[in-house]
Amino acid sequence: MRSEASHDSVERKQGAQESEEVRSQFQRSVEEGEQRLKRTWPDLLATGMVGGIDIGIGVFALLLVLHETGSPLLGGLAFSLGFVALILAQSELFTENYLVPVAAVAAGKARLSSIGRLWSGTLVTNLIGGWIITGIIMVSSPQLAPTAIETAQHYIDLGIGWQSFSLAILGGAVITLMTWMQRGSQEAFAKIVAAIGAGFLLGAGELNHVIVVSLEAFAALHAGAPFGYADWAGAAAWAALGNMFGGIAFVTILRLIQVGREAIAEA
Numbered sequence: 637m638r639s640e641a642s643h644d645s646v647e648r649k650q651g652a653q654e655s656e657e658v659r660s661q662f663q664r665s666v667e668e669g670e671q672r673l674k675r676t677w678p679d680l681l682a683t684g685m686v687g688g689i690d691i692g693i694g695v696f697a698l699l700l701v702l703h704e705t706g707s708p709l710l711g712g713l714a715f716s717l718g719f720v721a722l723i724l725a726q727s728e729l730f731t732e733n734y735l736v737p738v739a740a741v742a743a744g745k746a747r748l749s750s751i752g753r754l755w756s757g758t759l760v761t762n763l764i765g766g767w768i769i770t771g772i773i774m775v776s777s778p779q780l781a782p783t784a785i786e787t788a789q790h791y792i793d794l795g796i797g798w799q800s801f802s803l804a805i806l807g808g809a810v811i812t813l814m815t816w817m818q819r820g821s822q823e824a825f826a827k828i829v830a831a832i833g834a835g836f837l838l839g840a841g842e843l844n845h846v847i848v849v850s851l852e853a854f855a856a857l858h859a860g861a862p863f864g865y866a867d868w869a870g871a872a873a874w875a876a877l878g879n880m881f882g883g884i885a886f887v888t889i890l891r892l893i894q895v896g897r898e899a900i901a902e903a
Contacts, residue, residue: 659902661820662739662895668819669740672733673750677757684758687727688765688847694718695766695851696773698839703783712840715848719835723818723827729847730759730876731811734883735891736819742892743900759846759876766851774858781859788856790842791849792863796874803844804878805886810834810843812883816891846875 675683697714701707722729733754740746774781794800814834818827838845853861853868892900 657820658895659899661816662891662899664819665736665739665816666743666745667740669736669738670745672728673737673740673746673754680754680757681761683726683728684730684761685765686725687722687729687758688762688767688851689769690721690725690727691718691729691762691847692766692769692773692851693721694835694839695770695848695855696777699773699780699783699787699855700777702787703780708842709840712836712838713832715839716832716835719814719831720828723831724824728758729811730755730762731808731845731847731879731883732815733758734808734812734880735815735888738884738888739892762847763850766847767854770851770855771858774855778859780855784852784855784859785861788849788852788861789863791844791853791871791875792867794844794871796870800844800871800874801878803842804846804875805882806841807838807843807845807848807875808879808882808884809886810837810882811845811879812887816887844875844878846872846879849875 672680694715694717697717698711701714702711705711721727722732733751737746737751737754741748741751774784791800794803811834814830817830821827837843838848850868850872853863853871856863857865857868
């Protein structure tokens with residue numbers, strides 16, 4: 637009996653500790669979300685611009701490795717460099733702004749309308765920064781043109797359908813999960829591991845992520861791709877919709893339920 641009581645006590649303590657860790661994780665998300673939503677326009681736009689450039693460096697690494705090895709697995713590992721840069725350089729992607737800002741709004745720390753401002757500003761500047769850096773990459777490394785076109789053509793050929801939407805759901809879920817994992821630790825090493833894992837899955841798994849796919853398409857378009865900007869726009873819009881569904885419905889809402897109303901109200 638004593639052994640059972642002791643075991644139950646240990647389980648209760650572990651459960652309480654896990655609950656407190658989730659609360660702390662949520663509180664850090666709320667604080668960061670509030671900060672993101674209240675930034676000035678220049679700060680918001682500059683952060684989004686460098687975020688696009690950082691991911692562009694990851695695309696450069698991906699194309700280099702694919703060109704030399706033809707291995708999607710090695711290419712995905714190389715691509716994760718862009719996400720490591722994103723984390724260490726404190727830049728930002730459109731798809732990183734699902735869980736954290738929504739947490740701030742759910743806790744009553746910001747208005748819902750401020751999310752639209754953040755999303756639109758980050759998305760546009762991610763794309764602008766990505767278009768610029770991929771143009772520079774293709775001018776500096778024209779030997780990558782065939783690889784860039786082949787890589788982007790895959791997503792154009794997928795078109796608008798259930799497979800591309802499913803890949804987009806996974807892409808949004810992976811990035812939002814990465815964000816939640818990084819809020820769970822204060823250590824840079826843990827954040828880097830999460831970034832490498834997410835970057836690898838996106839690259840090696842050829843997931844449909846609006847910013848990554850857009851930058852790959854931009855690189856191909858700079859290199860003379862057989863498709864046009866209208867083709868890219870349709871694929872990107874479809875990817876963005878799937879990313880939002882995966883990031884918000886499959887990760888953000890479920891994490892808020894996990895945290896609980898009481899913890900949200902106290903944040």
